Amino acid sequence: MSKILRVNMSDLSVRSEDIPEAYQGLGGRGLTSAIVSKEVAPTCSPIGPNNKLAFAPGLLGGTNCANSGRISVGAKSPLTGTIKEANSGGQAGQYLARLGIAALVIEGLPKEGKLYKLFVGKDKYELSPADDLNGLGNYATVDKLKDEFVDKAAFVSIGQAGEWKLVAASVAFTDVDGRPCRHAGRGGLGAVMGSKGLKAIIIDHAGGESAPIVDKDAFKEAATRFAKAIKEHPVTGQGLPAYGTDILINIINEAGGLPTRNFSSGRFEAADKVGGETLNKITVERNGNPTHGCMTGCIIQCSGIFLDKKGEYVSKWPEYETVWAWGPNCEIDDLDAIARIDRACDDIGLDTIDTGNAVAVAMEAGIKAFGDAAGAEELVAEIAKGTPLGRILGSGAAMVGKAFGVRRVAVVKNQALPAYDPRAVKGVGVTYATSTMGADHTAGYAVATNIMKVGGDVDPLKAEGQVKLSRDLQIATAAIDTCGLCLFVAFPVMDIPDAFNAIVDMVNAKFGLSLTGDDVGSLGQNVLKSERDFNKRAGFTSADDRLPEFFKLEKLPPHNEVFDITDEELDTVFNF
Ligand code: SF4
Numbered sequence: 290m291s292k293i294l295r296v297n298m299s300d301l302s303v304r305s306e307d308i309p310e311a312y313q314g315l316g317g318r319g320l321t322s323a324i325v326s327k328e329v330a331p332t333c334s335p336i337g338p339n340n341k342l343a344f345a346p347g348l349l350g351g352t353n354c355a356n357s358g359r360i361s362v363g364a365k366s367p368l369t370g371t372i373k374e375a376n377s378g379g380q381a382g383q384y385l386a387r388l389g390i391a392a393l394v395i396e397g398l399p400k401e402g403k404l405y406k407l408f409v410g411k412d413k414y415e416l417s418p419a420d421d422l423n424g425l426g427n428y429a430t431v432d433k434l435k436d437e438f439v440d441k442a443a444f445v446s447i448g449q450a451g452e453w454k455l456v457a458a459s460v461a462f463t464d465v466d467g468r469p470c471r472h473a474g475r476g477g478l479g480a481v482m483g484s485k486g487l488k489a490i491i492i493d494h495a496g497g498e499s500a501p502i503v504d505k506d507a508f509k510e511a512a513t514r515f516a517k518a519i520k521e522h523p524v525t526g527q528g529l530p531a532y533g534t535d536i537l538i539n540i541i542n543e544a545g546g547l548p549t550r551n552f553s554s555g556r557f558e559a560a561d562k563v564g565g566e567t568l569n570k571i572t573v574e575r576n577g578n579p580t581h582g583c584m585t586g587c588i589i590q591c592s593g594i595f596l597d598k599k600g601e602y603v604s605k606w607p608e609y610e611t612v613w614a615w616g617p618n619c620e621i622d623d624l625d626a627i628a629r630i631d632r633a634c635d636d637i638g639l640d641t642i643d644t645g646n647a648v649a650v651a652m653e654a655g656i657k658a659f660g661d662a663a664g665a666e667e668l669v670a671e672i673a674k675g676t677p678l679g680r681i682l683g684s685g686a687a688m689v690g691k692a693f694g695v696r697r698v699a700v701v702k703n704q705a706l707p708a709y710d711p712r713a714v715k716g717v718g719v720t721y722a723t724s725t726m727g728a729d730h731t732a733g734y735a736v737a738t739n740i741m742k743v744g745g746d747v748d749p750l751k752a753e754g755q756v757k758l759s760r761d762l763q764i765a766t767a768a769i770d771t772c773g774l775c776l777f778v779a780f781p782v783m784d785i786p787d788a789f790n791a792i793v794d795m796v797n798a799k800f801g802l803s804l805t806g807d808d809v810g811s812l813g814q815n816v817l818k819s820e821r822d823f824n825k826r827a828g829f830t831s832a833d834d835r836l837p838e839f840f841k842l843e844k845l846p847p848h849n850e851v852f853d854i855t856d857e858e859l860d861t862v863f864n865f
Contacts, residue, residue, distance in 0.1 A: 347773015
């Protein structure tokens with residue numbers, strides 16, 4: 290990939306530049322974090338003129354490597370105040386890579402109240418007014434843009450939440466079917482895009498070409514081995530294609546780590562009603578498609594299509610974390626209601642994890658009763674309308690906890706915890722506490738080893754071994770995110786040594802390098818170091834790398850465990 294595209298919203302200019310030396314050899318998260326760390330003042334306002342929003346495909350983007358088309362989005366987060374990278378599937382990553390664009394960087398601020406759209410094509414870049422898209426959700430926005438541009442383009446957009454700069458706002462990406470249902474959800478990056486007055490980006494890859502590869506034969510051979518490993522592993526070859534990520538509901542419930550009723554229990558009595566097996570069953574009964582990829586080149590295909598009882602499209606299959614946030618954590622056992630909420634969140638442009646947690650906290654405050662599915666949908670509608678209550682809810686769980694005086698609020702650095710209780714899955718608790726991004730399961734998915742025994746076996750209920758597990762996974766994840774690979778390839782990578790070797794071989798073949806596995810580990814370490822350095826300059830210290838106090842004080846049924854990994858141990862996670 291040959292260039293960086295810089296879009297200045299202050300003077301409405303677009304310019305292309307060669308990749309500076311400092312960013313050579315980086316992609317995906319490695320590149321967005323390098324840009325933010327180097328170019329953004331750590332103490333700036335996240336929605337002010339000095340923040341920058343960077344989009345980058347991974348190092349393997351634009352190739353035929355399986356599952357390599359993720360796109361990273363980076364900025365200083367308005368939710369956490371830390372550096373942030375959230376990545377997404379959809380078509381945008383592959384299309385940018387095919388146009389030879391290593392990163393798209395949005396800078397400055399336009400005149401207050403003005404909205405724009407950005408067209409990116411083969412050697413053609415254009416900013417134009419988008420006032421007609423003002424106040425539209427992502428689905429209506431994309432419909433209008435398809436009428437104006439080629440409908441085969443990839444569309445990136447924000448809904449109302451982004452326009453209003455709510456800190457749970459996401460950035461939406463269209464999937465293979467042109468639906469804005471894939472999201473860079475975490476950290477409020479939609480609010481940064483909204484602050485820049487950028488409603489949408491249209492990426493037309495016509496005339497683009499596959500990313501250049503130095504040694505095509507070696508790349509093809511390694512890509513074949515990699516695909517074989519993905520197909521051979523039971524999680525990526527069988528479980529995810531049939532049941533989606535929602536397969537985890539029954540597994541985590543069985544393990545006693547499924548947060549229920551705002552993190553007050555680890556088991557949900559009606560788990561099976563919202564689990565992946567039920568999701569698969571009703572999808573087949575309604576003639577829907579259980580096995581569907583969110584982006585070109587995905588051979589795992591965890592994302593099915595959810596149809597209502599009449600067979601009409603509602604949403605993509607809600608991810609496990611979405612089903613959990615609105616299901617067990619709000620005590621809702623109705624998959625149809627959860628799918629409608631997923632669709633609404635995608636349309637408004639909201640992180641389903643933070644917003645679901647926000648509603649669970651509101652339920653604990655008595656705004657609605659636990660289990661009230663219709664009430665939850667009403668609260669989401671409040672957000673869509675932009676009422677004062679809706680704006681509080683759309684600002685995430687931490688904000689709702691403060692507004693309504695709730696003590697049990699599961700956040701780290703203001704970002705809501707995902708669907709694994711850290712008292713019953715202690716390895717992921719270490720990741721939540723110490724990640725550079727706030728509570729984020731994807732930053733170091735210790736659930737795989739704690740619960741599924743992938744890549745080893747570390748007892749989820751004991752403190753021993755969790756720090757090392759989280760450290761190793763955080764390093765590996767930073768490297769995977771830099772390559773643009775879907776995180777689910779981590780399952781074969783952790784169990785099948787040749788899967789990891791194949792990634793190294795593909796990077797070497799593509800760029801004409803001779804990296805070793807250790808070099809790739811160093812790459813992950815360097816990404817984390819630059820992110821930690823940004824956070825330190827933003828004022829964060831080890832005192833911020835902690836779980837909320839209630840996890841140490843309240844025992845979680847059924848195991849009656851607390852989170853007992855000491856602060857001193859947590860402070861050794863980044864001792865490299
Ligand atoms: S495995 Fe799932 S999340 Fe990953 S690229 Fe495929 S459909 Fe998207």
